[in-house]
Amino acid sequence: MISKELIQDKFREIQGSICSALSAETGQEFREDNWDYESGEGGGITRIFTGDVIEKGGVNYSALNGKLSDKIASKLKGGDAREFYAAGVSLVIHPQNPFVPTVHMNIRYLERGGNQWFGGGIDLTPYYPYKPDIITFHKQLKAVCDKHDPAYYPEFKKKCDEYFFIKHRNEARGVGGIFFDYLSNDLEKTFQFVQDVGNTFNSLYIPFLSSYKKKTYSEKQKEFQQIRRGRYVEFNLVYDRGTLFGLETQGRIESILMSLPPQVRWNYNHQDMAGSPEAELSKFLVPQDWANME
Numbered sequence: 001m002i003s004k005e006l007i008q009d010k011f012r013e014i015q016g017s018i019c020s021a022l023s024a025e026t027g028q029e030f031r032e033d034n035w036d037y038e039s040g041e042g043g044g045i046t047r048i049f050t051g052d053v054i055e056k057g058g059v060n061y062s063a064l065n066g067k068l069s070d071k072i073a074s075k076l077k078g079g080d081a082r083e084f085y086a087a088g089v090s091l092v093i094h095p096q097n098p099f100v101p102t103v104h105m106n107i108r109y110l111e112r113g114g115n116q117w118f119g120g121g122i123d124l125t126p127y128y129p130y131k132p133d134i135i136t137f138h139k140q141l142k143a144v145c146d147k148h149d150p151a152y153y154p155e156f157k158k159k160c161d162e163y164f165f166i167k168h169r170n171e172a173r174g175v176g177g178i179f180f181d182y183l184s185n186d187l188e189k190t191f192q193f194v195q196d197v198g199n200t201f202n203s204l205y206i207p208f209l210s211s212y213k214k215k216t217y218s219e220k221q222k223e224f225q226q227i228r229r230g231r232y233v234e235f236n237l238v239y240d241r242g243t244l245f246g247l248e249t250q251g252r253i254e255s256i257l258m259s260l261p262p263q264v265r266w267n268y269n270h271q272d273m274a275g276s277p278e279a280e281l282s283k284f285l286v287p288q289d290w291a292n293m294e
Contacts, residue, residue, distance in 0.1 A: 014198035026053035039250040040066030057093035058258030081113030092259040098225035099212040101126035119181035125174030138290035226265040
């Protein structure tokens with residue numbers, strides 16, 4: 001039987017491990033905010049990176065009890081129950097260099113109305129993608145999933161492709177990854193899987209920073225990164241469940257919106273020149289069987 005205390009301890013360990021690895025790779029220290037959940041009980045620890053390698057990044061831990069609004073309650077398991085408990089780690093890293101992809105990860109545990117479940121995922125949003133990198137990223141995710149259940153990766157990859165889709169743009173947010181929710185069978189084994197997802201972040205993402213953080217880029221390439229960041233903002237504010245859940249439960253706004261990049265562009269009717277490196281990105285923004293490519 002897993003306890004809330006154990007879940008909280010392991011989630012804090014994962015936050016600490018990730019922040020230590022990011023600091024070691026970038027030379028950047030993080031700003032830490034300890035905060036209380038004003039609309040209920042509990043709180044969290046938000047750690048923010050800003051600097052020359054990570055332009056803006058946040059790694060957030062939270063554990064809280066509260067009461068759901070009718071709007072959110074109707075969308076979650078648990079019948080008519082309004083009280084909930086949620087714990088998790090969420091992060092988004094927006095790099096300075098356009099050749100380093102943006103990354104998002106979330107692992108979480110929820111209780112409501114006698115129901116308990118885990119959710120989470122990790123996905124990648126490159127601007128100038130290099131195909132072998134994307135293949136390696138997916139192969140590593142598949143290996144983590146296969147360790148627990150060979151059915152996990154194909155199912156969770158499909159859900160990720162479906163979830164991180166910007167409907168009004170008719171395009172994916174990035175090259176996907178895995179996404180899962182409402183995992184409630186054998187909570188102890190599921191918790192181990194969720195921990196493995198969190199603990200694999202460093203081996204998944206640190207190589208991108210080490211490979212490309214010093215790569216030379218132009219003003220045009222930086223501008224393209226900022227235009228693509230606009231798509232990221234659109235998804236997070238219109239579709240993202242975590243953002244909407246946080247807003248509806250009157251969560252800490254600075255922690256909820258830490259996922260937003262610091263500088264973004266919306267150029268009117270922007271069109272990439274055919275055949276340009278920027279136009280090539282669109283070929284990556286469709287679901288592909290990355291893990292089985294060579």
